[in-house]
Amino acid sequence: MIEPRPPENKQELFMALFTPLQSRLERYIVQLVGNREDATDVLQDTVLAAWQHFDTLRDNSSFGAYVYTIASNMVKRRHRKAKLFARWNDEYDETLEAATPSPERSVDIALIKSALAELPLAAREAILLHDLQGLSIEEVRKIQGGTISAVKVRLMRARRQLAKKLGVDSTPSPSLSPVLEQ
Numbered sequence: 001m002i003e004p005r006p007p008e009n010k011q012e013l014f015m016a017l018f019t020p021l022q023s024r025l026e027r028y029i030v031q032l033v034g035n036r037e038d039a040t041d042v043l044q045d046t047v048l049a050a051w052q053h054f055d056t057l058r059d060n061s062s063f064g065a066y067v068y069t070i071a072s073n074m075v076k077r078r079h080r081k082a083k084l085f086a087r088w089n090d091e092y093d094e095t096l097e098a099a100t101p102s103p104e105r106s107v108d109i110a111l112i113k114s115a116l117a118e119l120p121l122a123a124r125e126a127i128l129l130h131d132l133q134g135l136s137i138e139e140v141r142k143i144q145g146g147t148i149s150a151v152k153v154r155l156m157r158a159r160r161q162l163a164k165k166l167g168v169d170s171t172p173s174p175s176l177s178p179v180l181e182q
Contacts, residue, residue, distance in 0.1 A: 014054055017063040018047070025071060032075045042078060046071040115165040123158035130155055 029046070030039040049070050057066055101109060116124050122144060129135045129143060130151075141151045163169065 010054065013060070014051060017060060018050070018067065021064055021067055025067060028068070029071055029075065032072075033078070038078070042071065042074045045074050049074070111166060112162075115162050118165060119158055119161055123154055123161065126151060126154045127158045127162070 025046070026039065026043055029042050030036055033039045033042055046067065050067050057063060100106075116127065119127070125144065126140055129140045130137065135143075137148055137151050137155075140155075141148050144151060144154075
């Protein structure tokens, strides 16, 4: 009988140890995971991790336990990650608000931003702080300095200038924040 020659390098040794385990390991992972596609991913991750840390293995006779431990840990890690992320359900697509505004709203936003950019800095700052950020007039006064009535006048004038630039009726609007937050 011919004796098999000992492996000459790390890759040959790894494959000599792994090949007899491969089909049993794959069946084990499929049973743990529940489907072949996910099991293939786990198997690949397992082989990669086993190869990367193969040098740390002290005794080749424990290679089977080593690989099965890695596979078990990979499956556990996959289950932990699955708990963090819910499966996507197409029924919820309609309930989600679009990440980008509609084309009509995009035009409105661009016009408002352009008109805001033309305002004097103090007026623009007052509008942004009060109407967009929701700060109180007192808080705006603390930031900008001056008196409360000066902030109120600045806001009133800024709103009128904005309305004129946008060609809108100059009746005061309660807030620009729903439009500007986009």
